[in-house]
Each structure stands twice: as structure tokens, then as C-alpha cells.
Amino acid sequence: MCFFGDIYSILYWCTSTSSETVIQNRINEALNSMLLGQVVKWLSNTCRNDHTPEVAVREYCRHSAVHWFHTPERQRILGAAIDLGFACLVFQASDKTTKCWSNEGDIYQNRDVYYILKGLEGFFKDYPELISLPRYTFGSSSGGIFSSVFAINQQYPIHGQVIYTSIILPVILHKHIKNGNYPTTVWIHMLRDIEFASAQRIDMSKEILRKQNISCTSFPIEPSQLTSTIFHDRQPVITHAASQFLYSQLRQYRWLNNYNYMLHNPRQKLTWQGFLFAMVINQTMSKEVFDNIHTHKPEIYELLNTFYGEHEISHERSYEALKWLLDNSNK
Incomplete structure (x- = not known):
């Protein structure tokens, strides 16, 4: 083949x-x-x-x-x-x-x-x-x-x-x-x-x-229905804690509908980069989560596209x- x-x-x-x-x-x-x-x-x-x-x-x-x-x-x-x-x-x-x-x-x-x-x-x-x-x-x-x-x-x-x-x-x-x-x-x-x-x-x-x-x-x-573990399940290099953070941020910033499907195309609407890839550690994340997310930005970007499903x-x-x-x- x-x-x-x-x-x-x-x-x-x-x-x-x-x-x-x-x-x-x-x-x-x-x-x-x-x-x-x-x-x-x-x-x-x-x-x-x-x-x-x-x-x-x-x-x-x-x-x-x-x-x-x-x-x-x-x-x-x-x-x-x-x-x-x-x-x-x-x-x-x-x-x-x-x-x-x-x-x-x-x-x-x-x-x-x-x-x-x-x-x-x-x-x-x-x-x-x-x-x-x-x-x-x-x-x-x-x-x-x-x-x-x-x-x-x-x-x-x-x-x-x-x-x-x-x-x-x-x-x-x-x-x-x-x-x-x-x-x-x-x-x-x-x-x-x-x-x-x-x-x-x-x-x-x-x-x-x-x-x-x-x-x-x-x-x-x-399209994929998101859960708190989905980022880790699909890309094990993303930790459970980082997966939970990413999911929570998408919900908080209203990127998910009531059924946890993505509302926006991450290729066309780029606001997710600001709240998922924070430039400094803040009270919503630990250093471990911050480092894991920034280490695996390409994987997260690709997963968002996969979950959106276009x-x-x-x-x-x-x-x-x-x-x-x-x-x-x-x-």
C-alpha cells in the first residue's frame, strides 16, 4: 500500500x-x-x-x-x-x-x-x-x-x-x-x-x-468531545496536570460549548494562544505545568486542530x- x-x-x-x-x-x-x-x-x-x-x-x-x-x-x-x-x-x-x-x-x-x-x-x-x-x-x-x-x-x-x-x-x-x-x-x-x-x-x-x-x-x-485528561490521553508527554489546566482554560474562556466540543477553529481564531501559553507563571498554574506546556507547544497546537476536527x-x-x-x- x-x-x-x-x-x-x-x-x-x-x-x-x-x-x-x-x-x-x-x-x-x-x-x-x-x-x-x-x-x-x-x-x-x-x-x-x-x-x-x-x-x-x-x-x-x-x-x-x-x-x-x-x-x-x-x-x-x-x-x-x-x-x-x-x-x-x-x-x-x-x-x-x-x-x-x-x-x-x-x-x-x-x-x-x-x-x-x-x-x-x-x-x-x-x-x-x-x-x-x-x-x-x-x-x-x-x-x-x-x-x-x-x-x-x-x-x-x-x-x-x-x-x-x-x-x-x-x-x-x-x-x-x-x-x-x-x-x-x-x-x-x-x-x-x-x-x-x-x-x-x-x-x-x-x-x-x-x-x-x-x-x-x-x-x-x-470533532472530539474534550475531557480533563484528553490532552494527556492523546499525547502522553503532556502531563495530567497540564491537561487539566488546558481543559480548564478552554472552558473558562468559553472555547467549549455545553457538550465540551470546541466552538472556534484554532487556525482562524488565535486568542487561545494568550490564555493557554501564558508568558509568566501565575496563580492558575504550577512551574511544572508551565514548563510542560511550553515544552510541548507544537503538540498542543496540533491537538487543538485535531479536536476541532477540520x-x-x-x-x-x-x-x-x-x-x-x-x-x-x-x-
Whole structure:
């Protein structure tokens, strides 16, 4: 399974018929190779400076491959894949500025497609026994768009794809998808996303695919209902005391409704930074809480986006989506 994304990007190889020892050995080989820089690098390309919906995700391209192994949300997605018998190979973005994947619809002009294919060619020379395994992709945000383009390549065909908080590039959807010639496709989308990867847009895409006899489905992610422990539960590096403080502050400053769902988009309304990230210790927090929060600002920011539920990484529904893909692409 091939995964691409600006939030993350990963390549899975289906090894469901292998023993657990073989699976783990292959995963370890892939991880060691990645860390030593011996495997294909993550690839990306600067998003084109236009106003098409396909590039509306540019501001969210900020993560590299290493985050897959150091952030709990991504680790949980990897865990779901491993539980289902996938081995994982991670690619590092080459574009250090935007970390976004190319949205060029012409597969022969898309430089990321070129580099991925060249990388796979080299990888299979080192691991020829893997070339016969089914391949799948998981693409997030701009990586979802890239996955939808890569899916039409014939050199290393894929058997299915998960598109996370993203879409099929319109030119691919309307010009390249013919009867049964496109991989099984699963979307994971956030219900508060009403502009980019909206439920309505995904439903329209599913209708087009089904008319062409292509299996597809979608899994929505709802906004999170906050509790006093949720920050710690989702990111254990955040202490229980810090989690309690963050939750209390969000309630005090009326960022939560009566059911403890977030009222405001933390990307658009930034007042939370003032009351969550106080510049000095005050009577509402201890030094330990102050230090923990300021040490983990990036994690807290990402969690707020996840809890709001518009466009951010979340492990929710990943196991279901991967299992559905595995079950339906093998029919």
C-alpha cells in the first residue's frame, strides 16, 4: 500500500501472509534503512501559486517522515497498519520549504512521481522478494492529491489507496478514471471540513467511481468531545496536570460549548494562544505545568486542530479504513 501526504507520507507493503517475525524483520529493515538515509527519500514539490481548490492545503504542509515515529497520532496509524499485516516504508520530503507534494495532473510531468518510481526501482533491486506483494497508498492532504495521481502509474501499479483529509485531483477524476481501471479507494475525512475535502465533495467522487465499477467508501471523523485528561490521553508527554489546566482554560474562556466540543477553529481564531501559553507563571498554574506546556507547544497546537476536527492528523478510523481497503481490494 502506498501512502503519500504533506501531513505525512508512507508506503506500506501488504505482508498479511507472512509470519509476525518476517513482518517485524521487514519493518525493522525499512526503518533502519530510512534512518541511515539508504532508502527512498520522502518527496514533495512546491504547490503551484494559484487559487484552485487542490492547493488550498498548502499552509498545512509542515511535517517530515521522522514525525511518524515520534508523534503518538502517527504511531497509532502505523500500529493499525502493522496489526493488519502491513510493513511500512517511510519517505522523506525533499522540498524543505513547503513539504507539499506535487499536484501536477500529467503523470509524465510530475517530478514527484518520477522520483517515487526511481526510488521504488532501486528499492526493489535491494528487496526483489517484495515486488510481487500488493501495493497500497495512504495520502494525507496534498499527499492525498498526489496519491490520486500516482494511482494511475503503470510501472508499479497499486491495488488500493486511502485518501486522508483530501481529494482525488479533478483532472484525474474526470479524465483518467475509466471502467475498473482505478484502484479501490477509501476516504477518511473530517466532518467540519466543508470547503476542501468535504463530505459532499467526497460523495460526488464516490458516485463517479461507482459508476465506473470501482470499489470505494468513506469514514468520517467527528470533532472530539474534550475531557480533563484528553490532552494527556492523546499525547502522553503532556502531563495530567497540564491537561487539566488546558481543559480548564478552554472552558473558562468559553472555547467549549455545553457538550465540551470546541466552538472556534484554532487556525482562524488565535486568542487561545494568550490564555493557554501564558508568558509568566501565575496563580492558575504550577512551574511544572508551565514548563510542560511550553515544552510541548507544537503538540498542543496540533491537538487543538485535531479536536476541532477540520484538517489535521488523527488516528481515528485508520484501522477501519485500512481493514476495509485490505478486504475489498483482495476480492
